[in-house]
Amino acid sequence: AGFVDHVFAMCHMLGFRFAPRIKTFSKNKIYTFEKPLNQPHLEFMIGGTIHTKKIRENWDDLLRLTSSVRNGTVTASLILKKLAAYPRQNSLSVTLREIGRIERTLYTLEWLQSP
Template sequence: MPFHVKVINATVRDATYVLDGLLYHESDLQIQEHYTDTSGYTEQVFAMCHLLGFKFAPRMRDLPDKKLYTFESTSSDEVLSPLLGGKINVKLISESWDEILRLASSIRTGTVTASLMLRKLASYPRQNRLALALRELGRIERTLFTLEWLQSPELRRRATAGLNKGEAKHTLKRAVFFNRLGEVRDRSYEDQFYRASGLNLVVAAIVLWNTVYLEKAVDYLKQQGVDIPEEYLQHLSPLGWEHINLTGDYVWNLKQASGFDNLRPLRVKENRYR
C-alpha cells in the first residue's frame, strides 16, 4: 500500500527522490529492500542505499551495456575484458570517507533531505570530490549487484514481483483519479500536494477494505474445509477495484467511522457443478 507521496518536477529523474521515500515516510515500516525501474537508479543512489542500510535492487533496462569495475587493472586479452569498464579509484574514496559519512549521517537524521543533496551533487559532478567519491563507491555496489542479479534467479523474480505490485498500484490510482482525465491542474505546490495525498488516502482505504475482506473470505473457505496453504496467500493482491464504485464524491466524515466488527456479510456464490 502507499506509504509516501511527494510532488516533484516532471523533468527531474525519479532516482533523485528514491531515498526520500525510504527515509521520510513517517510510518512504522522497516524497509529492507527497494525495487525501481531504470529511471530510479544512479550510481550515487547505489552508494547512499548501501551507507544507509537499504538493499537496492533496480531492474535496469540497459544492464547489458553497463560495465563492471574492479580494484585492479586488467589486460585487454582476458576473457572478461569486454565486460570490464575500468578500475575503482580507492584513493579517492579513502580521502573523502569522512565527508561521505557526514553526508550519510546528515541525510539519516534529516538535517538535509536526500533529494536536495543528490540534486546538488549531480549539478556539478566533475568539480566536486564528494560527488566523484560517491560515484566510485556506487560503482562498487552496482558491480556487486550486477553479479548477484546475473547469478540469482530468486533476486530477479523478487524484483519483478515488487515492480509489478507498484505498477498495479499505479493502475489503481489512475482508475481512482478519473476527474479531469487524471491531470493535476492545480498551480500551487500546496494544492498539488493535497490532491496527491488525497489520492493516496483513497487508495489506502481500498487496499485496507480489500485486505480485511480477503482475510474473511479465506477464513470462510477454511471453515468449509477448503485446504489453503499459507504460501499461497502471498500471491493474493488487495489492489483490485472491479467491485468498488469509484464514481461520486469522497467525503471524509470521521464521526461515521465503523470498526472491523461491523462488516458487510460475504457474498457467497454456490458452486452449481459440485
C-alpha cells in the same frame, strides 16, 4: 550511469540495497580494484578500476553527509540533485560515484548468478 552510481552509494551508506531492474545488460559495466590480467572474455564488461584513494581521502565528509541525511537535516534527493549539478570533479561526488560503482558491480554480479 553517474547518477545511478550515486543512488547505489547513497542507499548503501544509509543501510539498504538499491535493486533496479536490469533492462539492457550490455550497457552494464563492472569495476575492479585492479586491472584484471588475461581475462579477454570479460573485457567487454570491465568499465574500469575503483579509485580507492578518493574514497579514503573523502570518507569523513561522506560520513558527515550520510549522517545529515539520517538525522533529517537534508533529504537524500536534495543531496543527489546538488551533487549532480556540480562539475564531475567535485571530490564528494567522485567519492560517492566510486562507492556506487562498487555496489552496482556487486549487484550486477549477483544478478548474473541468479537473474
